[in-house]
Amino acid sequence: MQPLESKQITETERVGFSAVVRRELSRIFSRRVYILLTLILPLVSFGIMAAIFASGTPRKLPIAVYDANNSALTHRLIRLFDANPALHVAYRVTDVAEGKQLILSGRCYALVILKQDLERDLSRGQGAQVISYYDNQLMTSGSIVSRAIRDTVKSVSSELAQRSRVQRGEMTKAAQAHAEPIKVESRALFNPYLNYLYFLVGALMPTMLHIFVIIVTVYAVGIELKEGTAREWLRTAGGSPWLAVAGKLAPYTAGFLFVGLLMNTFLFLYLEVPLRGSVTLIAVATTLLILAYQAIAVLIVALTSNLRMSLSAAAVYAAPAFAFAGITFPVMAMPLAGKLWAGILPISYYLIIFLDQGMRGAPVIVSLAPLAVMLGFVVIAPLLAVPRLGKLMMDEQYWGRQ
């Protein structure tokens, strides 16, 4: 501990950017909230997100089968269902109601009904069918399960069709061609195994990061107004609001850049999300993401001039951003209001660059426009924010407001 007097002397002697940085560092170490929210919790949240989706693609989702036919055909179907990597025949039920109850209570995602006369109807060549009920409220699981069931039944059905063609005396090759005049060879571009980890975690981690950036920045700036320390902060900066803001935010920028670097290393090296484009562009975009949300946070404080209101505004701006950014539900399907809101979120542009330069391996040129927009946030928001913030710092009527 330095004696109080000498501290005051150094403060009056040294003003400017580095003095504000030093002042901020001592503030950071005086309350655990800063380090917690800048370094520790972001990393914890990345870990949780990665752990949730660690398996990449859902496997062995439980389904129930009601086999009223109990024939060689139905036994084979059940074996094939169970052999499908997405499915697991977890329940054999004895009536439809029991199966539906299993779906309702969340113990399985689908009920397949193999009716009583299935084999007989099939050999007669009429009225044979398999019925499946699947849970489409839980749409991810429901569609994976229903697709797997459909593929299984279809493969059995076309095998049966072909066998009866051969029996009718068609040559095998012709029979095959008859089976399906047009065959669709489908390719899932960029993510051939439909890995949810690539698709979701890659987007969720930067989304978490931007929430931390905006909250920490709003708090660090707003608390100066709430606790009435803003004038002293400005004085440390030698009276320049620009230096005050830059010096104050620099330690957090450094911290978040470090977290961003860890995030991208974790995503691309450890989780092996494909990185087919420009690493530099992703690094630049991550930097701009952090700077843009710092800038917007300062703007929010400058506009609301009150810590609690600015935290609420930041919450409205950042908390629902994942829904608007268009990863799960695409922006092109949104109504105009949704498109406009997505347009004022830097995270939307970041995720476009992230996908283009990561998974998609798009040419650099297509990422320049979204990059320019992000840069626009970084430039324009401070121009609007800092002069006004400078006035607030001097004006006591804005201090201590709840």
Add this chain to the structure above:
Amino acid sequence: MKELFRIWAQEYRNIFADKAVLLLFFGAVFFYSIFYPIPYFNEVLKKAPVAVVDLDHSSLSRKLARMVDAHESIRVVAKPATQLEAEQLFFKRKIHGILVIPHDFERKILRKEQATVAAYSDASYFLIYKQIMTGITQASGTLSAGIEIKRMQGSGFSEEQAKDARDPLPLVSVALFNPSGGYASYVVPAVLVIILQQTLLIGIGMLGGTAREENKPAVLSHKMESGNVISRVLGKAAAYFSIYLFNAAYYLVVLPRLYRFPQRVHPLDLALLVIPFLLSVIFLGLALSRLFRHRESSMIALLFTSLPALFLVGFSWPKESIPSWLRAISYLLPSTAGIDGLLRINQMGATLRDVRFDWLVLWGLTALYFLLACLAKKMFRLD
């Protein structure tokens, strides 16, 4: 008992005297109910843009392109001459799928050989991928089936027989609960419950933080505040509970109707599940509020938890695929059992019996957090 009512009434005064808390309990709850569903307003993605690269230029290839365009989930916005051109459109995000029809397409069909078309779809967006694949597969499947049935009719089958013979074991697939696969119906009901939980936790934390901020020199007066810990916890809880019953009714009964989400609810079962959900959230909030020394602390500490909490529920990602240790921890959040149970009762038509596991978890959490809240209050008094 009298003590309890006094604290209950006092907490109402605290809430209604605090603009910020009012804004959260009523303003935010109302605002999010309108704002959050905006992206999903159209429910489904229709007419996703694709390109058709027709190398065949035959009447049959044009027919296929027309049928693809006519499918409700996709639309043909470009017909580039080469695959390379299509690729460029792809990277410019003008299209999200490509159908390539090879040059010998019609000839092969006429020769009764199998013709192959290639479909590429954008799997960096899963919903777009799904819509485009469905569109192309169904459109070409329809064309393919038509050709096959005509051929079979040519060799003496009736249309019925031909249909049976080409797909002897058809699958009838029935989508339960959300038959049209609407995205708002899928996401919004779950998110609404998260909003109830988070606003309640943050609001209680804000009241607690404010009390600690203001009463720092007045620990004494707290000590003089007679009465036991239990009536203080219950009195406060009663205030929050009564307010959030209205919010829950708005979120779980009014909004689903307004937004026309599928709803098959047994009202009594819904009420019986809402009670332990709200109580567990409230007691958790009271226990947590001990940690908050300032008015804004709860907002800062809890805002980031919404997304992880939502993905831990197991509605968007199957619970079977979440690692079991994480699954176990996640049950400490009321949202995990709460959302699962409320979705099943409110959207899927389950009865309380079907969700008794969730119900028991929520009562377990209620008991646990009640004890923690009492302990926290006790410690506060001994400060």
